[in-house]
Amino acid sequence: MAMRWGLRGTLRRRLWRWRRSPLRRTSDLIEAWLLLVAWVVGVLGGATAGALAAAAADQGFEEDRSSRRQVVAVVLERAREAGPTHADVSTNASAPVRWTTPDGRIRTGRAAVPAHTPAGTRVRVWTSFRGDLASQPPGRSDAVLRSSLVGAGAAVAAGGAVWGSVRAVLALLGRHRMRQWALEWERADARRGGATA
Secondary structure, three states, X not given: OHHHHHHXXXXXXXXXXXXXXXXXXXXXXXXXXXXXXXXXXXXXXXXXXXXXXXXXXHHHHHHHHHHOEEEEEEEOOOOOOOOOOOOOOOOEEEEEEEEEOOOOOEEEEEEEEEOXXXXXXXXXXXXXXXXXXXXXXXXXXXXXXXXXXXXHHHHHHHXXXXXXXXXXXXXXXXXXXXXXXXXXXXXXXXXXXXXXX
């Protein structure tokens, strides 16, 4: 029974702005509505913004994957690593390669291949739909992770923007409330003949 009254008392304290009371000011009711709207818009708007951003990012990653393809290229010169490395770390080096585009043209360029790859070795490289060298597109699981992070960031940004705006409006309401109280104290002081003690 004590728990029931405790919950009821907590609810009464939280919802005091909504009850009729001679002590409730108009600014208290405005603040209550503003907080309710902020929570609804912040949560729903943030979730919507996050879902839309994640879907857009996922579509972008899917377009990247579908517009690139792997082709076989031939290394033209032995690949040399750029600087000293540890023996237990496998490194990549840039080497000139030659490949054939989908329309049959032979192209050359520099691609990342394993260090010390000899000339004449066949390696797989990624190209764009035009046949230019391109970076490897993110895999499906990597794309899902990146899309999720973009969506979470958008949700936090949208919710933060709503909450920040509401906090600014609440600060203005607080200043207005303080000015009203100062005026009321001056009126009370004037009624008592200048002595408020």
